[in-house]
Every structure is written in C-alpha cells, then in structure tokens.
Amino acid sequence: MKFDSLVAFVQMDGQGLYVWAAYGITCLLLAMNLWIPAIRQLRFIRRHKRDAQSAQDRQE
C-alpha cells in the first residue's frame, strides 16, 4: 500500500480533489449505464403484467 494513513489516502498530497472527482464521476456514469437499461426493462415487464392482468379482469 502506498499510503500511511487514511488521511493521506484521502488527501493524496493535495491532489485528492482531482483524483476523487475523476473516480467519482466515472463511478456515477458507469453505474448509470447499468441502471438505465435495467430500470427500463423492469418498467416494461411491470407495464405488461398490469396490461395482462386488466385484460384478464375484463374477460371475467
């Protein structure tokens, strides 16, 4: 490990803000690219289930 303490790890000799900002935005955007298709697919499935249910209700 290249750091002696947690504080040193966070500060990175004064460059911490740059490093953590870059890693933070990367993490956010990559997560978003998994989240968006996953949530869209989930919504699609839910909407279909509701439609199928109401079609069944009408039949009964």
Next chain:
Amino acid sequence: MLLVNSVKQFVTRRLPDALHRLGSPRLFFETSGRWLPWLLALSVGLLLLGAIWALLFAPADYQQGHSVRIMYIHVPAAILAQSGYLMMAVAATVFLVWRIKLADIAMQSAAALGISITFLALVTGAIWGKPTWGTWWVWDARLTSTLVLFFLYIGMIALRAAMAHRAGVGRACAVLALVGLVNLPIIKYSVDWWYTLHQPASFSLSRAPTMPLEMWLPLLVMVLAYYLFFFTAWIMRIRQLILVREKDTDWVRQWLASL
C-alpha cells in the same frame, strides 16, 4: 462449374441465411440472457479490482504525484470511446448491407453508450489536465478531435430522434456512423501529425510497455474491465430495445408469461 456454383450459392444464399439466423432478435435475447449475469459479475469485479489496485497499490509518478492515478480511468475511457465507435460502424455496415434489425438496435445502443464513455474520457482528461498541464482544456488536436467524436455520438441519437417513426431512419443513422468513421484515424494520429500538448499513446498491446510494470498491469486490468463493461452495458441496452420492438410477437409474450 460445380465449384463456381457452390461459391455462388454460399455468397447469395448460405451467408445471408446464416447472418439472418444469427441476427434473430429472439436468438440474441435468449443467448445473451444466459451470459449476462456472468458478464456483469466479471466486469464489475474487474473494475473494482482495477480501481483498488490503481488507487492504493500503484506507485505515484515522480513528476505528477498522485494525480497519475487518473490515468487508470482516463486511458481506458478514451480507448473505449474510439473502439465503441468502431463497433457501432461495424453494426452500421451489417445493417446497410444485410438489413438485419438486430444490427440497427446494436448501432442505436452503442451510440447511447458511446456518449457516456466519450464524456468520461473528456471530463477525466480535463480533471487530470488541471494539475499536470495547469489548464482544464486546450484546443489541442487530440482533445478537439475527441470532442468531435462526442458530437458525432450525440448526432447519432439526435438524428434518430428527429426521424423517429419514419422509413429509412436506420439507414440514415448508419450512413452518418460510416461518414464519422473518418474521425477515428484523426484522433489516433493527431499526436503524431501535429505538435500537441497531449502526450503520444503510452499503452499498446503490440509494443513493449513504456511505463513500469507496476503501472502497466493495473492499466491493463482497467482496459479489459472497460471492454467487458462496454459489452455488458451494450447487451443490456440491446435486450431492452429488443423487448420494446418485438413486444407484439409470440415469443416476447411467452417470455413475459414465464416470469
């Protein structure tokens, strides 16, 4: 004569048949569904491994200090921004030549993903530029051509939105993708053709590493992780679009009923 006939049959019948079978949305959906959990686990796992390695164990640069740790997320993003475009252009070609619907969906999905990855390459580059060059941005050939790449991806999405529900939207997008291909060699050789602030390529699989192994290895892990991530997110988007486009078919109804 027999040989000529069999070659002709292969080109005009067998090859298109095979492509159409492979390009069947249903086959893709079912096959990718089996692979997806593994791809997802592997890509997220490799990303975490690479990030921990890059942040905690890779050495600081003797000139740049710790800001060199941004390299491990900037370089793979820049590589994928260009590779992603190339993959999108391949999908565009397949769609133009054989009219395979799946290729059109793949092209659309790659564009959406490409915007994010190119944005990441630009933003992490700007953040890295501030402590190392003393500026967030310069109108340098490499930076400018990457910005053009970003606009090309946006253009792909904008064109599709503008032509939604109109015939020929897929073909128009495919043509735009192929025209934009000219930008790729410009990005690649910009650091050789012009005197730029951006440094030349430092990561290549075909040349000996120009950096110490303890930096090159985590970078290799990150590049692999980004590729896997790109494929994972790409497949997820393609699957979602397949469901929407094929929602009235029997197999989608059956799949939904089986959930």
